Amino acid sequence: MQPRKGFFMTLFDVEFKDEYITSKLVRGSYRIIIAFTSITVCFWLLVAWELPSWFGWGIKLAITIFAPTAGIFFLALTRMALEYIIVIFSINDKLGYLVHSEEEKKINSRKN
Numbered sequence: 001m002q003p004r005k006g007f008f009m010t011l012f013d014v015e016f017k018d019e020y021i022t023s024k025l026v027r028g029s030y031r032i033i034i035a036f037t038s039i040t041v042c043f044w045l046l047v048a049w050e051l052p053s054w055f056g057w058g059i060k061l062a063i064t065i066f067a068p069t070a071g072i073f074f075l076a077l078t079r080m081a082l083e084y085i086i087v088i089f090s091i092n093d094k095l096g097y098l099v100h101s102e103e104e105k106k107i108n109s110r111k112n
Contacts, residue, residue, distance in 0.1 A: 023089045026082050033078050041071040 010021050048063035 020089055020092075023086060026086055030079065030082055034075065037071050037075055041067045 007021070007024055010024065044063055044067035048060045048067070051060060
């Protein structure tokens with residue numbers, strides 16, 4: 001098997017043969033999504049508790065319950081989508097390894 005390329009070597013590889021950049025970007029992307037989701041939930045919690053009193057406690061309570069729940073639900077869906085992408089690329093890598101090992105077996109059997 002060939003040695004792995006670095007991030008920039010993969011980025012500028014125009015053949016798209018052995019490695020994909022998507023699997024390298026998923027981890028960082030998920031961290032950024034977690035940060036933005038957390039900031040958004042905190043923003044809505046601050047908005048809820050800074051609303052004027054004439055909005056009433058019902059709206060404040062609804063936002064207080066809905067914002068974190070929506071944030072967790074969004075993170076769960078995002079995680080599932082990113083895991084799906086990683087599984088697809090993992091299947092591709094393992095199939096490539098199997099094909100490569102079968103080719104080596106055929107070559108070795110021809111030599112003997």
